[in-house]
Amino acid sequence: MRFLVLLILGLYSAPVLAFQDNVSVAKINGEPISKAEFLYAFQKNQTNKTPIVYDSLEKYLDQYIDFKLKVLAAKKLGIGSTPAFLEEYNGYISQIQKPYLQNPVSEESLILEVYDRLKYEVNASHILIRIDNESNPMDTLAAYDKTDSLRNEALNGADFALLARNNSQDGSAKNGGSLGWFTAMSMVYPFENGAYETPVGGISKIIRSQFGYHIIKVNDKRETKGRVKTSHIFLTKNGRSRESGNQLIKTIYDSIQNGGDWKELCKQYTDDSQTQLNGGSLPFSGSGQLPEEFLNVAYGLKNSGEIAPPLETSYGWHIIRLDAVEKRPSLEDLRPKISENIRRSGRNQLSPEVLVNKLKHENGFKQDLPLLQNTIAQIAAVGLPNLNLPKLSDQSIFRIGEKEIPYSKFFNSLGNANQITPASLWNRYKLFEREQIILHEDGLAPQKYPEYAFLLNEYREGLMLFEIMEKEVWNKAIEDSIGLKSFFNSNKENYTAPERASVWVIESANSENLDKVLSTFKWAKNSSFESELKAQLEPQVFSALKIAKRTYQREDLPNFAKNWKEHTLFSQPSEKRVYAIEEIIPKGLYRLEEVKGQVMADYQNWLELEWLKALRKTNKIEIDTNVLKQIASDEKR
Template sequence: MKLKQLFLGFMIASTLSSQAQNNSQKVLFTIDNKPYYTDEFKRVYNKNIDLVKDESQKDLNQYLNLYIGYKLKINKAEVLGLQNNPKYLNELNSYRTQLAKNYLTDTKVTNELVQEAYERSLKEINASHILFLVDENALPADTLKAYNKAISIRKRILNGEDFGTLAVQYSEDTSAKENKGYLGYFSTFRMVYPFESGAYNTPVGQVSPPIRTRFGYHLIKVNNIRGNRGSISISHIMLLKSDNQETNAKNKNRIHELYQKIQQGESFEEIAKQFSEDKSSGPSGGRMGTFSSGELNSEEFEDVAFSLTPENALSKPFESSFGWHIVKLNKRIPMKSFEEMEADLKSKVSRDERSRLIQSSVTERLRKNYKISTDKKAYASLAKVFTNSFYDGTWTSESVKAPFSEVLLTVNETKFSGRDFLEFIQKNQNKAIEIKPISNMLAVLYEQFTDQQLNVYYNANLEKEYPEFNHIMSEYRDGLLLFDLMEKEIWEKAKTDTLGVQAFYNKNANQYQWNKRYDILVVSSTKEAFIKKAQKLLKKGKTAAQIKEALNSGKELEVIEKEGIFEVGSTLLPKNLQDKKGVTSIVKEGDYFYVSRIKDILPAGPKTFQECESKVINDYQQYLEENWVSELKKEFTIQVNSDVFEQVKTEIKS
């Protein structure tokens, strides 16, 4: 079973919906006496069965076998201690944090953010920025230092110094050395929310005050604002840039030859299939997916594409940082209405940094739902350690010698001490540094502390409050463990076990075969007269360059060639090739005439190890996995409750 299929069967789905389950739990099977229950098996089967393309996996007996194999691997991962790997724990925690945002929702706040996002999406901002890095959880002194530096540079800009020059000199965005802080055009959701807000709230030609994001402080200069250009569907032909200057010169000349062929009426799509070096779009006639401004990594490509109109739908050849292109307009898609975009915007808002605003609203709900109490005596005792010296910015929680270990705050059954509050103040004192008198400052910080602990408690108990959240986290947790285990036990071994890979190839060499191949020069043209001339030149032994020079001497590009070794079945070969060296007869396919010179015919036969190494390694990985599961079944004791499984099959089928 391939790894992708495994993850398809057991990794979480993108939706949070879950099917109703029978609340009764029965032990379906055990692994070393660890029980696995029917409700989980039925839930996973029902959720994923429509995604499974292999019909054999829909068979419940086969599915149970796969499911047990999956759980065996998780048990093996735990035996190896992979669940304690810091990288694994960090990734799991990061995912949980992201997933939890879906539960921090407030309809009113969400709708306001969605409306704001739509209104902003109607415009595209062209901006530059200067970044002053500071960690999101940096010490107050470091945060203040970055802020003051941003203020200082902004004053210099307002006094007339060049923004781009200062960006090169001071920005801690590494790309600024080359682009002078230039970001190009973007719209909503392309930048982190505070940065987006800073850009949309800054007039054209002006520089924002320091804008705080999780990366640090930014100075944002808005260069221009234009209406959203909508989306566009295009096709393109691309010849890639190379480190070889001779190849680049050839491709630059070739793109103009291809353009001339299109101008002569030849099919854009056919030329793209034959010559475009964009592997993702070339085989489909150059067609790319729909995109809008800022989604590609080439502003010059986007600008050319969006300049096309139905009346002028084909670009001239042009160069980008990636290569040389010809672009053809397929369709322009204008901005959708709010009603059409609302659902998508809500989804984006829930995943965006805007969700913090929603979380603030949720906090108010938590205050109403949870039992919160403060020990007033402990609070009064703690308040005495603060004096006006706190405003100097030098205060630390360690300077308070009293332990303050008694309970200060209680959220339901969870308790927080005075020392917890002192440490919170240490981390957050800069947020309330200007609040006076000291008693008011302390009250504000305590409210913030309470809000934080409410959310800490809420997040810690999401698995208890929301069964579907618990299911998703359990599946993701296992999925990560499985990935790490496969990397350790299968993938790395297959890459490094050179003797094993070679032995596997030797044993299965008959599976790695070439079809018959032709070492061939193919010349094509839409005009039969010119292909006949090409045929005569081929019979005289002329090279591709000599044929092109002889037949493309006029204003129009009459013939074009491709040369190399191609396997039978390749789209680059003309159909119905004869099995004889020499010049072929002329054949016509669609609008094109073809003639070829077959230099050699390479018979079908085995591939050398070097010719199929990557395929051998992939097959070896699959072989190792299949045998590994068999070994795991020997390592662990498995007991299946057959009677319970029969009940499960009846319930699922009904």
């Protein structure tokens, strides 16, 4: 649910607007909704490039005011200021691409780079030393030093897999850091660069990504095998012995070989609920998108419709059918997808060095470089504890904009720096300098980049909206059973029902078990169907059955028409099912338990509308129609 609320926020990709912050389209209790903010939200939520006209602006403003009223209600309850909320909010915004990171290099060159790399796949292992987004400079430097030490061990012949198992802070550590095969756009850009630029058997330089520091060992490279479309029938290992799994998958495979219907067998047996009703169909997939052992079998099939013998993987058992092989798409076919990935992934971000130089130039960086050089030389010579710190601590190591960064901050980041070389000290200083400059730019970004400020506000208000909707609407509807029943009783006429039957559905892989149900079961008065069925069947037969209760209409199955009578049993041989009609329910109105999901949704909508009516009554809303007319008029020019 939270994800769905946040979908309205989108990515940082809205069109450039003319920002007139002094002009407002509306006010709530005197607080303005600026023309710029409104246009940003309006244009971002348009599904197509329809012209901006007054009616559409007016309609959207009405919806936007409802949104703002809910957020205002959340603020009044203190939502948005709790530690838990701020932690979640900061987690979201840490993933937003900062506007100042944009690389002026043409997108076309990046598209060509991706397309060229897509011709090849890389098999690599890595070691990750994580850095939290909020890490202080000392922690960051410690992580870098640890990564550097591990890289030196690997270069000197240490077992990379063992180093990964013992040190990598990543889920792949248990596999010796192995990531298997992957291609371009599968990994974050810095990691991808390291993998593609390192020769087979080589160890990469230290790679910095948003996750931390990596070192990569490239195990192999090969031409891309492309993508295949497959279908599968899957049996999970959960709750199933290896012997029973092997036996059942062989039985299913034999049925297919003897002409059994693939879709029906999939519907009956597969444990993959996502593909059960579409014949086990999986999307086109390549390396890294499905387990490698699965893809190896799929790549080995030559013709569409060919079915491989059962495959046992770590997840369970598969029967794999090849449906199609995708030819390598042309550059023009892939261009839109690559372009979108470039924007989403931050591939067009500046390198750290270029970024720092850009921000220095923009923000008037100033520094006494000779003093810094002398200080670093003294630390290397005598150690930080022996330096005359009081004399230096309050002096400025550099100035960025109006902000002075004192030497004391740099000293604190070093810890007790004894016996450290000038080169290492300079590396540490460069990391410190970059973090301080970026920290300063983060503080300026909402003022320098108005759309970025709007985006941050969208995330904040979107999370607040989720919490207040949960409190005022969703949880109320779930917890208030009396209110739900009262709402249903007041609106029964909205839930009219045709004639239908309450039906027990009995399934079994063995048709003999179903024959025994048909020949043995007798209806009994005042006894539940399931308990009576259990009492009348042999235990081993009953335990092999799947039993569920459902509601059907007469038209749902051909066999219903001639068996439409209470306490009737009949089979559906093609599905290996027996249907037992327990009750014919006359047409009229649905009972609450039959349509509870729909009633719940309608009740939530009603609660929300009633809540909004109350919010509009208790808050003062002013709309400037002249500004809306002016926006529409400007659009026509």
